[in-house]
Amino acid sequence: MVKPNMYYNELKDSYLFYNIAQKTRTYVENHPGVKLLRMGIGDVSLPLCDAVIKALHEAVDDQASKSSFHGYMPECGAPFLREAIVKYYAKRGISLSAEEIFVSSGASDELGDILDLFDRSNQVLVIEPAYPAYVDANVMAGRKIMYLVSGEENEFLPEPNEKTEADIIYICSPNNPTGAVFSRSQLQAWVNYANKRGSIILFDAAYEAFIEDEILPHSIFELDGAETCAIEICSFSKTAGFTGTRLGYTIIPKALKRNGMNMNEMWVRNRTTKTNGVSYIIQKGGAAVFSEEGQKQIHENIQIYKKNAKVLMQALDQLGIWYCGGKNAPYIWMKCPRGMKSWEFFDYLLQEIQVVGTPGEGFGACGEGYFRFSTFSSPEDTKEAAKRIVKLLS
Incomplete structure (x- = not known):
């Protein structure tokens, strides 16, 4: 049975x-x-904004002609979208390669799927209050979950506890649900903690486009040492209104390794096994998000x-x-x-x-x-x- x-x-x-x-x-x-x-x-x-709608229409027309038709897309993302994202990060002084970016059907999907990279024995740290899916995805996988409580006394932005032995750390900034945003020094403390312990931070950056204070980091890769301890998961849903269209991307640096295993290479293997890629039409719409218009x-x-x-x-x-x-x-x-x-x-x-x-x-x-x-x-x-x-x- x-x-x-x-x-x-x-x-x-x-x-x-x-x-x-x-x-x-x-x-x-x-x-x-x-x-x-x-x-x-x-x-x-x-x-959706006009630039995206125009790109979606053009992509639909492409699918109507044999010369411009696209079938299966590359599992890890179309080169034109991956390169657009590389240029977007370069404007903030973050150097990435296209191979470090993985196009997904949305951040919510990816936050659950990414757990395939980790053994069940890893302990998960969730900063409460937290997006419920962080907890539920790990409960389903049978992992032990630890909770770091936050409150008004620290404006819902807790510091790492050196006594806590966390392997996988969820950080959402700007935070859902609290709207709180980690400062550069606060986030650097988490990066330092993760590198010291050999932990990996799953950084949910779904709301980075809403940050208006210039001193606040939009990406964890703005911090020293993040490329050896962090994975960043991003969404087009709130940034560009793709909640009903579904598109996101994940950044896994090639420098991220544990126990002789390269996380970037592992995710390439995972995606090429478990997905057939995001549709051409949606990715064309996503690329338009990064245009000047x-x-x-x-x-x-x-x-x-x-x-x-x-x-x-x-x-x-x-x-x-x-x-x-x-x-x-x-x-x-x-x-x-x-x-x-x-x-x-x-x-x-x-x-x-x-x-x-x-x-x-x-x-x-x-x-x-x-x-x-x-x-x-x-x-x-x-x-x-x-x-x-x-x-x-x-």
Whole structure:
């Protein structure tokens, strides 16, 4: 008889965003005609920019002609997209080769798939609050998970604990859910820790395009020594609105080796075995993101989301409520008022003012008592939500 993966029994009964969807669905069914202001899920609301749409159309036309038709793409990514990414990083003074970049179907997929590189015996360190998939992917794989708690006292940016024996370290900066961003010195401390221990950092850079403070690092490869201890996983979803189109990329330096094994070469072997590559059409759209026109247009969209963040931050400032994030990230992490618990505050906002956010408890135990707002809604809905929140909590 087949034995299933019994580690699935150790997963929580349901996923955070599934619970939110169930609660909101029930509310809508019981209150027909009521419009909810959805500030919870991190899905974008603006369409793909013109430069990307033009490239997608051109790529579709290419597929209609025998002379320009493309079948299977290179498993690790089309040269034209890999080279575009190399040039993008070079503008920040980061030298990469195209062979160190792997095109993927999205950061979420890659954060789970990348675990194929590591033995089950490796211990994983997750900084809480954390994106739930970090935990669930490792639970499914049967790995031991350690949690490093963060809080207001360190602005949700903890330092490495030298006593902790972590092999795989998840770092997300700008962070989901807190919106906090590691400074250069703070991130350097993690790089130094990983190199000293022989650990590997999985650096989630999905929100780097939202950083506006010039002194903050966008990539872990801006730090000395990162090429021997880090893998960077990036996304087009929030940067360029590809949530429904699905595209990302992963950077694995050729200098990253452990126990005589080269991680870059291992990932080449993995991808050429397990994938047939991302479609030509989507990769052409992705390459347009890095064009001069594409960069201008996506940053115009990002500015709209950042204005949404300012509206929400002004509301919380007016109320005197503690929060972090917003300025350099598309998320605002606030302390629940009046000593409310996370799900209690969720229900309160839903029932009283029809505003939907994300309970902090869903991101780990130390998220209890906090709440996340996404800034990806429309400007109109964001302004209305802020107005309702101020009126309710004043």
